[in-house]
Amino acid sequence: MYDGAARWMLRGGIDQWRPGGKDAAHFRERIAGGEVWLACHGGREVGAYELWWEDEQAWGRRAPVAGYVHRLMTVRGAAPAGTGRALLAHAEGRIAAAGRTVARLDCLTGNPRLRTYYEAAGYRAVGEEPGKLAADGTRYGVTLMERALPGEPVIRP
Secondary structure (H helix, E strand, O other), X not given: OHHHHHHHHHHOOOOOOOOOXXXXXXXXXXXHOOOEEEEEEOOEEEEEEEEEOOOHHHHOOOOXXXXXXXXXXXXXXXXXXXXXXXXXXXXXXXXXXXXXXXEEEEEEOOOHHHHHHHHHOOXXXXXXXXXXXXXXOOEEEEEEEEEEOOOOOOOOO
């Protein structure tokens, strides 16, 4: 699923993910942690995301008020319209159920289409991390985005 999403991005001129950029060991580790979620339709997996409870690499050390959504993806041509938003809403529900009040994510600074997608879902840009470290040792810039979840007001450290 990841490689398919990466190929779709590259065909569309989006330089964000690369086929083979995350191997099976990465996903096994995340699954073992219990926070990889799949969307299914017609007996087939059509979308997924990872939920992290901290993300110091992009966000630095922060108070535990947020959950961090990573690798939100869908299978083009198989996922019904709205699958990505449904996965995002599920992540926000998991975060709120854990007693946290903010959903956070990051997207490649050079990907205005993805930023627009997240803004339409209620996220707002709150900063930039110009030197996030990739698995291959290179660095890249990301836009930090967050959405306050219903409940208590957001208090930042």
